[in-house]
Amino acid sequence: MSTRDVVVTGLGATTPLGGDAPTTWAAALAGESGARTMDNDWSEKYGIPVTFAATIKEDPSEKLSRPETKRMDPSAQYAMIAAREAWQDAGAPEVDGDRLGAVVSSGIGGIWTTLDGWDTLRERGARRVLPMTVPMLMPNSAVAYVSLELGAKAGAHALVSACASGAEAIGYGIDMIRAGRADVVVCGGTEATIHPMPIAAFAASRTLSLRNDDPAGASRPYDVDRDGFVIGEGAAVLVLESAAHAAARGARVYARLAGVGLSSDAYHITSPDPDGTGQVSAMRRALDDAGIAGRDVVHINAHATSTKVGDLTETRSIRTVLGEETDHVQLSATKSMTGHLLGGAGALETLFAVKAVHERLAPPTINVANPDPELQVPLVRDEPARLPDGDIAAINNSFGFGGHNVALAITNG
Known part of the structure; x- marks a missing residue:
């Protein structure tokens, strides 16, 4: 490998298939579906034609403290869980904060916080809107919390490119290391949009599957009877390192991001x-x-x-x-x-x-x-x-x- 090479040394996730990366991967190999009927009355209350989604498998409260869940939008909660796992999976590398970066993206950001804040304003007045509303709803909230957690000072970035956001975040992390800005970058993507408004909006655009009677069989890429996607939620985070930095500390390497x-x-x-x-x-x-x-x-x-x-x-x-x-x-x-x-x-x-x-x-x-x-x-x-x-x-x-x-x-x- 050359000094320009970037390798993956840590993996973390919380998804509809599992509460961590190994469980998620094992479920994927087993061909399991994370789509399930939602336990709510949104369809009856709002007339939403879709009653299922790929909801998160493990409640964030099982891994985060109550103060953390109170001050973070679900999108940031998912990112924090995945980032902590990835960091530990990488062996919690010792790295100067000025050589550590973070890039965690979201396509939509804190939609739950945004809409809950609006509901509070309309129903209870301005004095009841939470003072942490803006830090919770901003699209860079997840990466901000990850950088605070790890002391990442080489840069904390949140690229927004819709459904390409998570992949572009990883691409930017690669570029940070190649450019010499960082030796280690924690990067990935997160989303928490299983809320009645986004689901209604996607349904209105006729992009969601309507197989309410078969959630597990609804997402069927390349099948002649496919009728749209199944909305999901969760996060995945990777720890990237320069090959030289990983080798110097004897880190296990999963693969090279080439x-x-x-x-x-x-x-x-x-x-x-x-x-x-x-x-x-x-x-x-x-x-x-x-x-x-x-x-x-x-x-x-x-x-x-x-x-x-x-x-x-x-x-x-x-x-x-x-x-x-x-x-x-x-x-x-x-x-x-x-x-x-x-x-x-x-x-x-x-x-x-x-x-x-x-x-x-x-x-x-x-x-x-x-x-x-x-x-x-x-x-x-x-x-x-x-x-x-x-x-x-x-x-x-x-x-x-x-x-x-x-x-x-x-x-x-």
């Missing part, structure tokens, strides 16, 4: 460019940045939200980039199990791709009973798939409303 590719469609506020031009550019830039060829890529964790247009646009883009090398790729669409964590999705799926490379095991895609005949990439269905020996590479794709495209290239060495 390449970053960014682009924007400049096409439509919500729909991807049907030609996939921006997605193609992001993947090619990630491969070029990593110095690897299409033949090296054996696994892709797809953005694959389970929408009619988006899923196939991505697979066409993959084949455009990899050509005939696509035929030996193992494609996983893990949102079939986790639901769509929005700003947290890219971080969680990068974690999955890192684990896939490290363990040489691609997680399955569930609920694909009738694969779309236009699917152009070999899909891992129902059971994990073994990845080959030797030097291998994976790509994680993340795309967001507004035309944001992020591709990360991950290798085993």
